[in-house]
Amino acid sequence: GNEEAITEDNKNANETNTVSIMLDWYPNAVHSYLYVAEEKGYFEEEGIDVDIQFPANPTDPLTLAASGNVTMGLYYQPDVIAARANEDIPVKSVAAIVREPLNRIVYRSDDPINSPKELEGKRVGYPGIPVNEAIVKTMVEYDGGDYEKVDMINVEFELGSSLISEQVDAVSGMYVNHEVPVLRSEGYTVDFINPVDYGVPDFYEIVAVTSDETWEKEQENIEAFWRAARKGYDFMIENEEEALEFLLDYQDEVNFPLEKEIEAESLSILLPKMKSEQGFGSQEKASWEETADWLKENGVIEEIPNIEDIFVNIE
Amino acid sequence: MNGEQNKKLALQFKNVDFHYRNAAGEIPILKNMNLSVADGGFVSIIGASGSGKSTIFRLIVGLEERTGGSIYLNEKQVADRPGKVGYMPQQDLLMPWRTVLQNAALPLELQKENHLDRGTVQNLLEAFGLKGYEDKYPHELSGGMRQRVSFLRATLSGSNVLLLDEPFSALDAMTKLFMQEWLLEQWEQQQSTILFITHDISEALFLSDRIFVITETPFTTLKEIEVPLERPRRQHDLDKKEVAELKNNLLEQFRMRV
Amino acid sequence: MNGEQNKKLALQFKNVDFHYRNAAGEIPILKNMNLSVADGGFVSIIGASGSGKSTIFRLIVGLEERTGGSIYLNEKQVADRPGKVGYMPQQDLLMPWRTVLQNAALPLELQKENHLDRGTVQNLLEAFGLKGYEDKYPHELSGGMRQRVSFLRATLSGSNVLLLDEPFSALDAMTKLFMQEWLLEQWEQQQSTILFITHDISEALFLSDRIFVITETPFTTLKEIEVPLERPRRQHDLDKKEVAELKNNLLEQFRMRV
Amino acid sequence: MKNYLYSIILITIFLFIWEAGARFVDTSFILPAPAEIAMKIWELKAELLLHHLPITLAVIAIGLGISLVLGIILATSMNISKTLEQAIYPVLITSQTIPIIALAPIFVLWFGYSIWSKVIVTIIITFFPITVSTFDGFRSASKELKELFQTLGASKRQLFFKLEVPSALPSFFSGLKVAVPMSVIGSAIGEWLGAQAGLGYFSRRMMTQFNGAGVFAPIVVLSLIGILLFTSVVLLEKFILKWRRS
Amino acid sequence: MKNYLYSIILITIFLFIWEAGARFVDTSFILPAPAEIAMKIWELKAELLLHHLPITLAVIAIGLGISLVLGIILATSMNISKTLEQAIYPVLITSQTIPIIALAPIFVLWFGYSIWSKVIVTIIITFFPITVSTFDGFRSASKELKELFQTLGASKRQLFFKLEVPSALPSFFSGLKVAVPMSVIGSAIGEWLGAQAGLGYFSRRMMTQFNGAGVFAPIVVLSLIGILLFTSVVLLEKFILKWRRS
Numbered sequence A: 001g002n003e004e005a006i007t008e009d010n011k012n013a014n015e016t017n018t019v020s021i022m023l024d025w026y027p028n029a030v031h032s033y034l035y036v037a038e039e040k041g042y043f044e045e046e047g048i049d050v051d052i053q054f055p056a057n058p059t060d061p062l063t064l065a066a067s068g069n070v071t072m073g074l075y076y077q078p079d080v081i082a083a084r085a086n087e088d089i090p091v092k093s094v095a096a097i098v099r100e101p102l103n104r105i106v107y108r109s110d111d112p113i114n115s116p117k118e119l120e121g122k123r124v125g126y127p128g129i130p131v132n133e134a135i136v137k138t139m140v141e142y143d144g145g146d147y148e149k150v151d152m153i154n155v156e157f158e159l160g161s162s163l164i165s166e167q168v169d170a171v172s173g174m175y176v177n178h179e180v181p182v183l184r185s186e187g188y189t190v191d192f193i194n195p196v197d198y199g200v201p202d203f204y205e206i207v208a209v210t211s212d213e214t215w216e217k218e219q220e221n222i223e224a225f226w227r228a229a230r231k232g233y234d235f236m237i238e239n240e241e242e243a244l245e246f247l248l249d250y251q252d253e254v255n256f257p258l259e260k261e262i263e264a265e266s267l268s269i270l271l272p273k274m275k276s277e278q279g280f281g282s283q284e285k286a287s288w289e290e291t292a293d294w295l296k297e298n299g300v301i302e303e304i305p306n307i308e309d310i311f312v313n314i315e
Numbered sequence B, C: 001m002n003g004e005q006n007k008k009l010a011l012q013f014k015n016v017d018f019h020y021r022n023a024a025g026e027i028p029i030l031k032n033m034n035l036s037v038a039d040g041g042f043v044s045i046i047g048a049s050g051s052g053k054s055t056i057f058r059l060i061v062g063l064e065e066r067t068g069g070s071i072y073l074n075e076k077q078v079a080d081r082p083g084k085v086g087y088m089p090q091q092d093l094l095m096p097w098r099t100v101l102q103n104a105a106l107p108l109e110l111q112k113e114n115h116l117d118r119g120t121v122q123n124l125l126e127a128f129g130l131k132g133y134e135d136k137y138p139h140e141l142s143g144g145m146r147q148r149v150s151f152l153r154a155t156l157s158g159s160n161v162l163l164l165d166e167p168f169s170a171l172d173a174m175t176k177l178f179m180q181e182w183l184l185e186q187w188e189q190q191q192s193t194i195l196f197i198t199h200d201i202s203e204a205l206f207l208s209d210r211i212f213v214i215t216e217t218p219f220t221t222l223k224e225i226e227v228p229l230e231r232p233r234r235q236h237d238l239d240k241k242e243v244a245e246l247k248n249n250l251l252e253q254f255r256m257r258v
Numbered sequence D, E: 001m002k003n004y005l006y007s008i009i010l011i012t013i014f015l016f017i018w019e020a021g022a023r024f025v026d027t028s029f030i031l032p033a034p035a036e037i038a039m040k041i042w043e044l045k046a047e048l049l050l051h052h053l054p055i056t057l058a059v060i061a062i063g064l065g066i067s068l069v070l071g072i073i074l075a076t077s078m079n080i081s082k083t084l085e086q087a088i089y090p091v092l093i094t095s096q097t098i099p100i101i102a103l104a105p106i107f108v109l110w111f112g113y114s115i116w117s118k119v120i121v122t123i124i125i126t127f128f129p130i131t132v133s134t135f136d137g138f139r140s141a142s143k144e145l146k147e148l149f150q151t152l153g154a155s156k157r158q159l160f161f162k163l164e165v166p167s168a169l170p171s172f173f174s175g176l177k178v179a180v181p182m183s184v185i186g187s188a189i190g191e192w193l194g195a196q197a198g199l200g201y202f203s204r205r206m207m208t209q210f211n212g213a214g215v216f217a218p219i220v221v222l223s224l225i226g227i228l229l230f231t232s233v234v235l236l237e238k239f240i241l242k243w244r245r246s
Ligand SMILES: Nc1ncnc2c1ncn2[C@@H]1O[C@H](COP(=O)(O)OP(=O)(O)OP(=O)(O)O)[C@@H](O)[C@H]1O
Pocket: B020, B021, B022, B027, B029, B047, B048, B049, B050, B051, B052, B053, B054, B055, B056
């Protein structure tokens, strides 16, 4: 019995040591707290090894978290609900990272779209993430237009290149804090519409998703991970500049070049949207319910799933 | 000085020069060569491998350009020879995607000035023992039948001169004997002039009026041998003493060269 | 009643039955067939195409299983015949990836009980006119040379019985004559028994002591003909009156069948 | 039919194991069972066959059509001009050793999300087998037959249509039989890169929605297209090359 | 060398037109000039060759290696057992007409971003040519030679190693020459679908960053790998099949 216990322990130790997390996009200011925690050794203090991965396809963070290929993925609140409701995929959110939409409908300034109704007959690119369809549909219909007349095109990651090469007239899925300033700094003039102004609820833009099975098996690790991440967040709000430096130091110059100024601006936009009275990462049932209602109204889901199963707050 | 002198000449080479050219330089084959074949004759050419037999044919049909001298066909020097003689190459060369009829009638399709009509073709098909096989494809025929289609095609080129380059070398020994007799029969009916290349001395003796022997390359004249046999002939005529002697002489000549 | 009776028998068929089987049913080839070949003899088998010549060989080497009767090799009934006779098929069947030496020495590699050594092979290579070509690949050889390599391979199987299935049919007429003389020379030196299939009557007459003629299929006995010629022979011996007559008889027999 | 008995048994066993395995694993978004896929096809039949299929078929038809036209023109030109052959043929062969298809994402920038970016991918993947096999077909015309035609005084035109074209047909069909399944693959890959409809697109979309059976369903339809197109080519070949029937 | 003169001229003209065109269009993220690409390769040489190249090479090597092992085992089994042949061969041929590669996205679900999802794509794309060509090679062993071996009392083992294997080699090498460029394509496609590094991944990555030259640079490296691998196979073939040298 003694021997068995030891091997069990060892096994646990091995399993629990690594936590993999797939980012929602390539690294930028919104991920600074993770790099802070890594650099400052917070993860190490918690006894975990963190493997940060970037998605090759925009939808991979959720699918790979659901299939257990990564411990967690950063994804979008509405899509977690849809997965649970439509296909009964056992996934749940363990933390809310960004509490308001960052997503904008972006267009070229020289080919302006004054209101969502004007998207009729236009080509709208999106990264294949289903929530964008719900967003555009809500906005167009809110504005009195016909969504059926909008040409939605899955452009995968090529949001920026398809917009400026005029292959599409507008894109959904660009973030106001990052992609938009990046485009502008490259010398392209673009403008955007905020979905929240046209009937889209104030959903959590980014949440951390894991599968029920992973949660059961690795709950301790995930909790440890978020304790460390919270320390990183706390450090970040106190030392914005320094936190950005960690990100910029860590960045992969060739793969993911970042502009310091853009990221600084981005972080200043992000911080208020990440802040919560209940503590970084906490989630409110009301937000989940409101978002689920919105999805049901728009026919994205047919039945509202049990909200209790969808998220869990980590103390 | 003999009877042939009065006959028209079907083919004549006058001082013809020819050489191939390759990386190493010129390979002379014909040097100032003279040759004449009377109309209606059956003439064989024998010689060792590589001695230039096929080259003579290629010059006649115009696949190679002579470097000097002139070649006369039916006593006219024809500038543009292609299409003027019937040529039956060594392999039967039938097109697998054409039926027997379509293969045989190829010259009629290609030559504007060919005046043979389909009726003639039908008659000849029968004469060549191909009746009932018109719509078969070549792969459905035996080797001997394929040779007959090929020969029919050469005949239909409408020329009085037929050049046959080792036509029977791919046949087995017994089919070959049968085809030889058949060829003679056809030749007697068609009244054409035949030039026949072969490696097989018995074959040359059995078929020809005269045999040209290539003894060296390049050559200027060909050694000419009259075959001492009357027509019609049978295979066992070859066993006659003077023919047998002739054959053994020729054999001895080639033995050293193989 | 003649001298041969005292000689050992190299090969004997006793009441052998054989039929092929296909979708349409059985195709009988041998019916209660008897045949014997004396040691050291040169025997040819001639017959029309499809009459069953190759089948006889396939039975001897064990590629087909007889349905009745027995086959004796050197007066012993051998159960597992493969490897017991030298077999030279119609095509030369050399392996393109092996040199002349490697091709010829194949039997030594495959047969454990083969007692020939490399020295013997070297000597034979010389006897077969292949000296200096040991390391050449088959595609670098002429047709006649390839046939000699194939023959050497059959010889090296170490058996006193050699089966040759139309070995020269792919050669041109002159090379063929040369190879025939060469074959006789080798045979006289090797003291082996040769069974030789051919379509060519002159070839059979020139080479053999006796000729077996297949006149119908299925067959029970083969018509046997003694060749009235002494050895050594020359090509022109075939022009002797009695041989010529024999030849014409045989020809007449096959003429109807082609 | 009897010849395929063992194959049918093998496939049945395979499907059975798959079905059992899928039921055992019981996470249909990762491994849907065959029965589930069949039901999904039935359920989505209108969507698949009326909406996505025509779009993919259009890509295949246009892509293959352009490949055929370009390939045949190029092969014919190389056949006519020795200089063209010496210039183009080695480039063509070398191009096969390099992964041009990896440039596909940039074609989207050039041709947009219209049908053309997918057509280009299909052309890239089918152009080579068609061109090279057609050209090799022309070259296979026997030299001896060519000379025979010359001795019969055939014109270049007659030589081409009566000898070189029929000689090239068998090899051309071999190339086509390679190209047809490739065109199906090309259209699917093209649709990954950005599309709004089509079977390849639909399959990936189903994946983002955790609909495992939905991922497989369009692929099954694509496979049927592949088999159908291939069979048509084989039948056409049999009809045109009827002289090859033994 | 002189034989390739026209090809070299053609490629030079092509590059020249490309360079001129690119300078004229002047939007390098859509159409980078060759000179720009060359400079980019030089600039990124460490990144490309030390970081991404080894990862892609590993995918190619493992994928091709597994294909070879499985393909040769399967071809040999089909050669030994007639039943296996009748069961597997038709399935294999039919599988070629269906776009299995379109299922690639689901492999990412099965294997994550590990090397295996890419290896599987590479195997799928290279397995068929290797298996079928090896098997066809075995079948090409002449029936007459087989009979000759039998008459010489050869064992099954001798028949296999001394006749069937040498007979299969030319066809095997033809298959390998098809498979090798395919493996490069397979690794690139695999990397689109899920990777953290590798040349195919890097090319797509550059695309989202408006870096046109960066899109082409890794593809040029991939092409060089393709050409190099292909040339190695040709040399190996020449060495092993030296009897084919005229
Ligand atoms: N195109 C060519 N270029 C260079 N040399 C050639 C060419 N064609 C033939 N020769 C050479 O010319 C010589 C005569 O060739 P030809 O084909 O006329 O011989 P042949 O007597 O018909 O021989 P065979 O009996 O083998 O058919 C040979 O030595 C051959 O190598």
